[in-house]
Amino acid sequence: MKSKILENKKQKENKLLKSAFDLFTTRDIDTVTISEIARHAGVAKGTFYLYFKDKDQIRNILISRESRRIFLNAQKALEENDIRGFEDAIIFMINHILMELKKNRSILAFIEKNLSWGIFSDYVQNAFADDELHIKNDFIQLAKKNHYQFKDPEVVMYIIIDMVGSTCYSSIINNKPLPIDQYKPYLFDAVRAILRTGKTNEE
Template sequence: MANVILQKKQEKRKKLLDSSYELFVEKGISNVSIAEICQKAGIAKGTFYLYYASKEDIARALNRRISFTLMQKAYDEINRNRKDSFVENVITMADFIINYFSTDTETLKMMRKDFIFPLTVDDFDNSRNPLMISLRKEISDYAQVSGFSNHEILFRLYSQLSMIAGICHSVMIDHFPDSDINSLKPSLFDMIRKAIRP
């Protein structure tokens, strides 16, 4: 019985997130009301507040979900094109994210430069999610050769992913600087290498 209740809660949370995503992409976050989200999800408005405190709260939850999905896809790309260098694998991840946003500017617009690492540091350290386990191992292995602590590598990796999302938004949505994102890749990748190498 408890599993059925938990499953129904997860389904409602997913319906709210999916409905929010569709409406935010279509209208922009500021032009969507909680009532619209609930109506689209087929869920009573009062139920919304059992899962999210506000529209900004659900927007952050969406960004967390998008960020996690994007990290998973980027990590899959690393595994398809794995190199011996941790730094060059991070470049592969960065390149994938840039290319992803180039083809999905609606999601980029909705995220508003807000790439979110999907877990707190404590949750990351204890997560049983296969992606997080793999990332922990890669970070730990790189810590042994780089002289950085695991925490410092995680911070540097997260800061680079956030920078990429922010620059993609600036270039692709705000058109600043007035450049093609591909022409900026060499400079971006050079910054990433400098930030992650010891």
């Protein structure tokens, strides 16, 4: 009986998340109301507050989830390719992410410049601990294997992801400073330059 109640609660939560995602990615978020999210999900407005504090909270959870999904896709693509070099692996993942965002601008518009939330948000770290997204550990292990050593690898990761998320949002959405295909070579050079700060002389 208890498991059935929990299952029903989870179904309602997922309906609300899907409803909010559908509305947020097709409308201006500021115009979407909690009443609409609940109605679209087929539940009472009061039910919304059993799961979420407000519209900002559900939006932030959805951004974190969607960003995480994009990283998972890039991680899986990397695992399917025989790319062993540290810098090449990072560039491959970034390029995969950019291609996905270019293909689906409504998702990029929703995420805005918050791509790093897919790895670093409190929601992702609390909700998906020890799950299949192991980019942080892979980054550290691949760096060591290829003789790169960073004082704080997570900070380096954050800098790169945040730079990619913020500058590529402008490039894909507004073609500023350049359209994304023209901008990528500059971005990749900048990422390699950051990564090479950790390159050691060991071979």
